[in-house]
Amino acid sequence: MPFAVIASEDQKYPEHMGVDFDALWSVIAESGEGGPSRGASTITQQTAKNTFLFPSQTYIRKAYELYIALLLEMIWGKQRIMESTSISLSLDLVSMV
Numbered sequence: 001m002p003f004a005v006i007a008s009e010d011q012k013y014p015e016h017m018g019v020d021f022d023a024l025w026s027v028i029a030e031s032g033e034g035g036p037s038r039g040a041s042t043i044t045q046q047t048a049k050n051t052f053l054f055p056s057q058t059y060i061r062k063a064y065e066l067y068i069a070l071l072l073e074m075i076w077g078k079q080r081i082m083e084s085t086s087i088s089l090s091l092d093l094v095s096m097v
Contacts, residue, residue, distance in 0.1 A: 010043040018044040018073035019066055044069040047081050 006013045012020050023040040030038075041049070048068035053061055072081055 006043070009046070013043050013078070016042060018042060018069035018071075041065075042069065043085055044072055044081050047084050048072055051084065 010020070012023075020040060020042050027038060027040040045065050048065050049055075049061075052068055053064055076084075
């Protein structure tokens with residue numbers, strides 16, 4: 001399952017350190033008055049948001065998400081982050097049944 005998650009959510013997962021700054025700057029540059037048309041969150045950022053943060057769409061929450069994502073990469077590492085993501089996905093699938 002980890003390869004499927006990486007392929008669908010974050011193809012650069014093995015290469016970045018929690019935040020894909022190239023994708024982030026691209027989304028910021030392309031966003032119009034209505035906000036960004038697509039997201040640039042990495043698997044690590046999604047894990048940070050789902051594990052430690054509140055569900056809102058504000059720039060403050062996004063700033064916390066970026067900071068926590070960088071810390072997660074240093075403290076947990078990629079394997080633990082992927083384990084956390086896999087557990088979360090499994091629980092989502094069970095709740096759908």
